[in-house]
Amino acid sequence: MTSKQPEQSVKSYHSKLFVPQASSRPDTTPDFSHIAIPPPTDSHKPEVLTGALDMQDLAYGIVRVLGDDHLCAGPWVPEISADTLRLGLKHMLHVRAFDDRMFKMQRQGKLSFYMKSTGEEAISVAQGMALRTTDMMFPSYRQQGLLFVREHSIVDLMCQCLSNAKDNIKGRQMPIFYSSKQHNFFSLSGNLATQYSQAVGWGMAAAYKGEDRIAVSWVGDGTTAAADVYHALVFGSTYKAPVILNVVNNQWAISTPQSFASTGTTFAARGIGLNVPGIRVDGNDFLAVYAVTQWAAERARQGGGPTFIEHFTYRTEGHSTSDNPDAYRGKNEAKYWPLGDPINRLKQHLIALGEWSEAQHLALTEELSQSITAHWQEALAFGSLDNGPHWPVSSMFEDVFEEIPPHLLAQSQKIGD
Amino acid sequence: MANMNMIQALNSAMDICMDIDPNVLVMGEDVGYFGGVFRCTDGLYKKYGAHRALDMPIAEGGIMGVAIGMGVNGLRPIVEIQFSDYIYPAIDQIVSELARLRHRSGGEFFAPIVIRTPCGGGIRGGQTHSQSPEAFFTHACGLKTVMPSNPYDAKGLLISAIESNDPIIFFEPKRIYNGPFDGSHDQVAKAWSSHPLGEVPVEHYRVEIGSAAVVQEGTDVTVVTYGNMVHVAQGAINASGISAELIDIRTLIPLDIDTIKASVAKTGRCIVVHEATLTSGFGAEILAQVQEQCFWHLKAPIERVTGWDTPYPHAFEWQYFPSQKRITDAMLRTLESN
Numbered sequence: 001m002t003s004k005q006p007e008q009s010v011k012s013y014h015s016k017l018f019v020p021q022a023s024s025r026p027d028t029t030p031d032f033s034h035i036a037i038p039p040p041t042d043s044h045k046p047e048v049l050t051g052a053l054d055m056q057d058l059a060y061g062i063v064r065v066l067g068d069d070h071l072c073a074g075p076w077v078p079e080i081s082a083d084t085l086r087l088g089l090k091h092m093l094h095v096r097a098f099d100d101r102m103f104k105m106q107r108q109g110k111l112s113f114y115m116k117s118t119g120e121e122a123i124s125v126a127q128g129m130a131l132r133t134t135d136m137m138f139p140s141y142r143q144q145g146l147l148f149v150r151e152h153s154i155v156d157l158m159c160q161c162l163s164n165a166k167d168n169i170k171g172r173q174m175p176i177f178y179s180s181k182q183h184n185f186f187s188l189s190g191n192l193a194t195q196y197s198q199a200v201g202w203g204m205a206a207a208y209k210g211e212d213r214i215a216v217s218w219v220g221d222g223t224t225a226a227a228d229v230y231h232a233l234v235f236g237s238t239y240k241a242p243v244i245l246n247v248v249n250n251q252w253a254i255s256t257p258q259s260f261a262s263t264g265t266t267f268a269a270r271g272i273g274l275n276v277p278g279i280r281v282d283g284n285d286f287l288a289v290y291a292v293t294q295w296a297a298e299r300a301r302q303g304g305g306p307t308f309i310e311h312f313t314y315r316t317e318g319h320s321t322s323d324n325p326d327a328y329r330g331k332n333e334a335k336y337w338p339l340g341d342p343i344n345r346l347k348q349h350l351i352a353l354g355e356w357s358e359a360q361h362l363a364l365t366e367e368l369s370q371s372i373t374a375h376w377q378e379a380l381a382f383g384s385l386d387n388g389p390h391w392p393v394s395s396m397f398e399d400v401f402e403e404i405p406p407h408l409l410a411q412s413q414k415i416g417d
Numbered sequence: 418m419a420n421m422n423m424i425q426a427l428n429s430a431m432d433i434c435m436d437i438d439p440n441v442l443v444m445g446e447d448v449g450y451f452g453g454v455f456r457c458t459d460g461l462y463k464k465y466g467a468h469r470a471l472d473m474p475i476a477e478g479g480i481m482g483v484a485i486g487m488g489v490n491g492l493r494p495i496v497e498i499q500f501s502d503y504i505y506p507a508i509d510q511i512v513s514e515l516a517r518l519r520h521r522s523g524g525e526f527f528a529p530i531v532i533r534t535p536c537g538g539g540i541r542g543g544q545t546h547s548q549s550p551e552a553f554f555t556h557a558c559g560l561k562t563v564m565p566s567n568p569y570d571a572k573g574l575l576i577s578a579i580e581s582n583d584p585i586i587f588f589e590p591k592r593i594y595n596g597p598f599d600g601s602h603d604q605v606a607k608a609w610s611s612h613p614l615g616e617v618p619v620e621h622y623r624v625e626i627g628s629a630a631v632v633q634e635g636t637d638v639t640v641v642t643y644g645n646m647v648h649v650a651q652g653a654i655n656a657s658g659i660s661a662e663l664i665d666i667r668t669l670i671p672l673d674i675d676t677i678k679a680s681v682a683k684t685g686r687c688i689v690v691h692e693a694t695l696t697s698g699f700g701a702e703i704l705a706q707v708q709e710q711c712f713w714h715l716k717a718p719i720e721r722v723t724g725w726d727t728p729y730p731h732a733f734e735w736q737y738f739p740s741q742k743r744i745t746d747a748m749l750r751t752l753e754s755n
Contacts, residue, residue: 136490138486167523168523168525169521169522169523169525170523172520172521172523173521177521179521179522179523179525179526180525181522181525181526186489186526187518187521187522187525187526189513189514189517189521190513191509191513191514194482194509194510194513194514196482197478197479197482197483197486197510198482198483198485198486198489198514199486200482200483200486201482201483201484201485201486201487201488201489201490202486202487202489202490203486204483204486204487205486205487205489205490205491205492206490208442208468208487208492209490209491215486227476227478227479227506228478228479228482228509228510230479231476231478231479231482231483232479232482234474234476234479235473235474235476235479235482235483238474398524399519399520399523399524400519400520400558400559401519401559401561401583402519402527402581402582402583405627405671406627406671406674406675407671407672407674
């Protein structure tokens with residue numbers, strides 16, 4: 001060993017393990033003042049086939065349409081009727097009423113599990129409405145709004161959560177792991193990110209067959225760390241797959257802040273290095289989400305390939321019914337969130353347009369609450385997890401393969417004993 | 418009929434299926450323009466184009482994820498994983514997604530995918546070009562697992578796999594791509610032209626998935642095996658003169674236990690041979706089923722001859738690879754046991 005080398009290298013070593021911090025913890029006051037919220041007029045709207053590298057500013061800004069005055073401004077104002085906006089508001093209220101009811105039912109022991117999407121309703125509802133019903137959706141577990149837009153039976157959603165005899169997936173998955181081929185809503189899986197590259201493959205197949213359909217997928221901020229997200233971006237970009245890849249940045253992955261995956265930059269910026277346009281959008285702005293989704297869908301249909309959209313939003317509630325957010329973030333952090341509540345913002349916009357009123361809002365909220373209650377009673381009539389009726393036990397052995405092979409038949413007969 | 422090696426037989430199967438059905442395509446690393454590192458997809462790019470012999474980025478997890486999406490949208494992808502040693506990055510997509518999709522969606526969605534992957538040792542492939550990872554997949558419900566041992570079966574089984582709506586993992590023992598290998602590594606390699614099962618119909622035919630083959634009949638001991646080891650075991654049986662019944666299971670899941678049962682009922686003795694490591698290998702499953710179903714016929718404990726529980730070595734390949742001698746010794750021990 002020589003005496004020269006080590007001394008120098010000790011001096012030049014300055015690396016320290018960096019661990020990101022949370023926006024707040026239970027013993028601190030939430031503060032989002034460091035987040036710059038640009039006015040709607042700040043962003044630009046490129047032609048749909050613009051190269052990713054010519055629109056990098058969109059990855060670092062925030063596309064917004066609704067200003068603080070609740071009116072539309074800027075280049076992204078979509079052409080959308082008041083009727084459509086009212087429908088969007090209704091869907092969002094419907095999702096929230098559904099979530100609230102199901103959460104309560106879990107607390108009363110009627111459901112084993114539930115996950116709300118409170119504060120994120122604009123993303124799934126506006127995107128669902130901006131897509132065509134023939135487009136294929138590969139969601140994560142917090143895009144239930146898509147099913148409301150596609151007018152999935154509410155009773156059937158409840159039956160899935162109850163795992164009863166009317167559950168279309170035969171009691172095989174936990175609540176909220178919906179699947180609906182009829183509504184082009186892909187089967188949910190517990191394994192995060194897996195659906196992202198599957199959506200790309202689906203889009204590749206559509207392009208291969210010359211179909212005018214696109215695939216859309218969603219992950220959360222935490223899930224962007226998974227390899228499948230990188231795979232989706234690489235394969236999507238390589239083959240110019242007609243897909244929209246969404247990141248719902250709701251700031252939290254269970255107890256882990258988004259800073260553990262965002263690496264000090266925006267998620268949208270991640271697309272640029274792979275030649276995929278990244279657009280960050282105000283996820284609580286129904287009109288902005290709608291406009292950006294329309295743009296990305298058009299780009300995909302015209303052969304421009306994928307768009308990577310980061311929806312900047314906030315997870316108002318706990319991660320799931322099995323989670324207590326007060327254990328890892330400041331109490332009521334959502335109240336400090338600078339982009340507000342998506343339902344309230346669209347409501348105020350419609351009121352500002354003279355197309356809505358507090359009285360109408362109250363009446364609709366009440367109507368939806370009552371219909372949810374009625375649907376719940378109807379769903380319960382088809383059975384519950386604890387008391388049944390369920391699918392026959394032997395159905396457990398079906399659909400493992402297209403036909404039941406001998407070894408499964410033998411096991412099925414054993415359980416029947 | 419034509420004389421084909423396994424590569425040509427597999428190529429013929431893919432060619433026929435691509436010709437019949439425009440939704441069938443091959444995809445993977447180097448499978449397109451170049452025709453595959455083992456030449457299995459040779460000529461398909463020229464005949465069917467870049468869209469159907471689809472070169473892919475080097476990311477097994479990505480390839481599998483994309484293939485599942487394609488399968489859901491009506492295509493029938495034949496995915497090549499260049500070496501089965503490199504299948505692990507795709508395991509989440511295979512086990513959590515592909516295998517369970519039909520079940521978890523109540524039968525609404527499925528992806529009719531064949532995963533072709535060269536496996537096994539005997540080629541100085543060291544740690545990451547020699548593995549036999551089939552037991553990782555036989556443990557995953559919802560997958561069918563196939564491993565042919567000759568060109569005739571390779572083509573017929575692959576056609577069945579491509580035409581099946583279930584996901585199938587199709588292991589190809591690369592040591593026998595060009596000729597049968599009986600473990601005699603110090604002798605000149607044989608070609609498939611010297612073997613009756615190197616005679617392959619040029620047209621479409623199927624070998625049923627889930628059916629074992631009795632390679633040769635015998636009365637004193639049943640030897641259950643698959644892949645490479647069929648030929649090594651056959652060499653051991655012929656050289657020893659033992660009257661052993663040799664069964665090539667061909668499909669691991671679903672296992673044709675009836676054929677094995679009938680044989681063990683006759684011989685009363687059984688040994689299981691595979692190249693993969695011993696502990697929790699597929700041999701344990703075969704052994705358990707034979708013990709459960711043939712207990713009163715058994716005259717001796719069932720033995721397993723397998724790779725050792727070590728990573729596959731480079732220098733000690735022929736001490737690792739199950740030899741004819743080890744198989745013969747196991748048969749003799751079984752025969753001596755009362």
